[in-house]
Amino acid sequence: MLSSLSRLTRPQAIALCALPVVALLAVAGFAPLPFAVAQPGGTADVLGKYEGKPVLKITGAPTRDTKGELRMTTIVATGPQMDVRLGDVIDGWFRTDRAVMPKEAVYPVGDNEKEVEEHNLGDMKESQDDATKAALAYLKANGVDGTDKVKVDADLGKIGGPSAGLFLSLGIIDKLDGDGSGGDLTGGRTIAGTGTIKADGKVGPVGGVAMKTQGAWRDGAKVFLVPKAECGDAQAELPKGMKLIPITTLSGTVDALRALEKGEKVPSC
Template structure:
């Protein structure tokens, strides 16, 4: 065989081997791409995203779009060729798999975590929005989580309102652990609760659950020498009128800011907060209205601009990353709270955009 032919054949076989290796060899990475954006002021699949009853609402204009990121699933393993293609694609981000999914987390666990974070973000968004509007919101302590195979399993349930522990009134969430740990492991503790079903029925009508109070006795066990029953208490809000978010197939906490702004807009007279502009954004939010950072910021700005957004409300801690590669025609607006966002919307509405706080690669 001529040397030139042999060299060509060897090169071809090597290329085929490399391509096969690229397809067959898994790499510990995951991929993020821009996901759908949804106008919180509008409809999704034929239903209003934000549904408010029992309170006067007002017409809105423009867009306040929440943004999302598509990610490969926790069980999916990219091959080398997919990773290289993703690295070269400006509309994709390839990150270490453990960045998105902790080691050992199953697909079911990831889905459950995302659903819980999404649900909690809605509650915090409602609380932050009503606080911004100076509408009082009552709170109560509830059972947040019941740990499997612990003493409370089957006796207490998520959503049960904790009124008393050993006959002492529970004023704040931390009181529960404080009162339980006053016992020694093996001793009994008595919870006075309003069952979750009764509490939900009262809250649906905008009322504080008042009773009847059910007494539940649980024997504590040791956890590092402390007496525990195996629950996690959390703060729950009692909203003065029903506010529901209708949006399926979305998870995680990052839509909190945009949900809160949508609620504020619908409850504010005067023609809307946006001035008819297309505004998108992202950010977690807590009950007090503080905006926190999220993941996948560059994918969200790309998705927002592709849909027509002109302004993007950006958590201040994401500003530096977002500013490194901002899509043309999209203006980043730095926010640290719902109050910042409302003020920014006012400037946009009044065409006073020169005074908007902006993002830079230098960070804050």
């Protein structure tokens, strides 16, 4: 082989040696890779309707008519059984409205689409329960009467996962008590964001915040509530003119929204 190469010109030798690499890349271009490609998904106003149905149904206490919007955000990703090729990965890396993530980070329960959907809906149900507990505990701690009789049903269709928890809590608080002084928690604005919630009111991180800020901006939000630990990720592709407010607890989030409404200083990333 070496004697054969020695009789070739330099360009011919380089071309010959490159053939296996070209062949390998060609095969890689058609081989499925263990990645998922995500992009901004839809948003839903928890104070309004989703797919024609009220997101929040509250019984046991009078509710307020609200102004403004509280928009929970989502991402959409290639399905667990969908093949992602090298070209898709390269395209995703170079686009600001796409993100390439390991498939196991998006679908930790495997490739069965039905199991994935059931898992995500289970997470959503648990998140709804924690969101209700956190909101009612907050209201009770702040002197709002009658919370013991309140029941909440949340309906976001087939949207799964726990990342709407914070906004479900905020929606319950706004519908029952507003900003606590007769006004709206939103101040009439379109507020978007994301974050898990625990029954004790602690806000946790989620995934895909850079994609979610873009979806929020597309749907009219100029303020985005983000778990503090994910400020850096949210700033990566932040739309120009969007305000980020870092949050860690439900009570701190309400305080920040009140300050925003009054034109006072609010936390920033």
